[in-house]
Amino acid sequence: MGEWLLLVGICFVGAMVPGANTALVLRRTLAGDRKGAFITVSGLSLGLATHVVASMLGITALISETPALYDAIRWLGSAYLVYMGATYLLTRGSNNPDEEGNSHLSLSNPFLSGLMVSLLNPKLLLMFIALFSQIIDAAHGWQMMTLYGATPLVTEALWLTLIIVLLSRPAIQSRMNKIRKGLERMIGGGLVLLGIKVGLG
Known part of the structure; x- marks a missing residue:
């Protein structure tokens, strides 16, 4: 049980560290697209679940022992982040939330965006x-393996849901509308820089 509590703490800290997943959810939420934000979370969760299953099956260890495969995933992830960031930077914003929601938010599928960002995250x-594979190896019985496997999924989903609920409040949305274009550019620039960093390793 001590290992599980350690895993819970690590997963919560990891979820709270700003990254591409947080940026995607923030963009949807601050633009008033609460439904799209939750769809993004579902895509992120499926990608994370894929990592969990891959770790349990030993696929993750195989990737770590194949530098060419790991580099390919890293470069794909880098390219996708830069592409998304550039899209956000080059898309014109709108002062009308409904008009904006029907235009550039529809340029990317929220579920697919979340899934790809999660799957291609080195x-x-x-x-x-480094961590999860060892914890899984130490688990005994399918109950404990299921608990360990569900932990990163639940912790990230809880944290991102909290962000959506807090930032989608009408009072906050009203304030965000005034600076939405700037936030859009900031998130786009952040994704481009993150993509470059991932590409450089």
Whole structure:
């Protein structure tokens, strides 16, 4: 049980560290697209679940022992982040939330965006290689393996849901509307820089 509590703490800290997943959810939420934000979370969760299953099956360890495969995933993840960031930067904003929600938010599928960002995140691969695989190996019985496997999914979903609930409040949305374009550019620029960092390793 001590290992599980340690895993819970690590997963919560990891979820709270700003990254591409948080940026995607923030963008949807601050633009008033609460439904899209939750759909993004579902895509992120499926990608994370894929990492969990891969770790349990030993696929993650195989990737770590194949530098070419790991580099390919890293470069794909880098390219996707830069692409998304550039899209956000180059898309014109609108002062009308309804008009904006029907235009540039529809340029990318929220579920697919979340799924791709999660699947191609080399930081997640490293975490599962360094930590999760060892914890899974120490687990005894399918009940404990299921508990350990569900922990990163639940912790990230809870944290991102909290962000959506807090930032989608009418009072906050009203304030965010005034600076939405700037936030859009900031998130886009952050994703581009993150993509470059991932590409450089």
